[in-house]
Amino acid sequence: MASTKSNKPTLTTHLLAGGAAGLAESLCCHPLDTIKVRMQLNSSRRLPANIAKEMPKSFVGVGHRIVQREGIMALYKGLGAVVTGIVPKMAIRFSSFELYKSWMAAPETGKISTSAVFLAGLGAGTTEAVAVVTPMDVIKIRLQAQRHSTVDPMDVPKYRNAVHAAYTIIKEEGFMTLYKGVTLTALRQATNQAVNFTFYQEFKRIARSLQDVEELPSYQHLILGGVSGAMGPLSNAPIDTIKTRIQKATSVSGESSWQRFATVTRDIAQKEGYRAFYRGITPRILRVAPGQAITFMVYEKVKSWIDMWNTSSRSVRLNNEQKFA
DSSP states (O other): OOOHHHHHHHHHHHHHHHHHHHHHHHHHHHHHHHHHHHHHHOOGGGSOHHHHHHSOOSHHHHHHHHHHHHOGGGGGTTHHHHHHHHHHHHHHHHHHHHHHHHHTSOTTTOOOOHHHHHHHHHHHHHHHIIIIIHHHHHHHHHHHHOOOOSSOTTOOOSOOSHHHHHHHHHHHHOGGGGGTTHHHHHHHHHHHHHHHHHHHHHHHHHHHHHHTOSSOOHHHHHHHHHHHHTHHHHHHHHHHHHHHHHHHSOOOTTOOHHHHHHHHHHHIIIIIOGGGGGTTHHHHHHHHHHHHHHHHHHHHHHHHHHHHHHHHHHHHHHHHHHHTO
């Protein structure tokens, strides 16, 4: 049986490697997430005809419009909320995934079935959604939805930064507003991580067996992570669009979560058409796929560095103990 001491480095490894992976992913891919959110929130039917005609439809057009009107740093609105939550989010994701996976391992062999990996991914996604992602998403979306210019000092936004946004939301709408859309967020994260981990683990197992190696090179982790990461958005795009609309809107007194969900879903379907549920799917795939590629590559690399350092430290310690024994 593994001792407590042997488990501690594993938890530390998940924390450091996951945090580094999340930070790298957010810095590289956040602009695409901002464009995705703007596309999901755009509704030409609510705008005057002359303005609606000018609204760009492609993700490149939306990105260009944001930069042109608000400055390039507007693409990084909400980044503070994301970075603040990255370390605990990734620590929870990877450590809970490994924990749930260990619970479902075969007692005799310790092997994990594909269905167990899928369930562990569901559990990890749900855990991170409730613990970190939902309040982080609410703050991020409120910041990203602001259409003020980052280059005009006279254009003062309602939310100045992530901390100010959280304070304002709690003060004006109550603490539970930070958990608006928690069910949909949990469903999105659960399906994302179930698909991501399942495909990634299977792809990695196949790649190892074909090459007969224990560790894959970083570029292969990048490719495998990108392919597995593209699967999630295709399966839950409507959930993500509805969640974004719910989290962006201010709270309505007396309206239950189910009523809000039904209202938003009905409004999108009736006023904008069913294609609106997939608005922003292109930038979301372009954001999630490379994001997962970077996450898995950096995670695997940092984890291997930490494992090598731990192994080296243990060897030095054992040699010193033997020398002075």
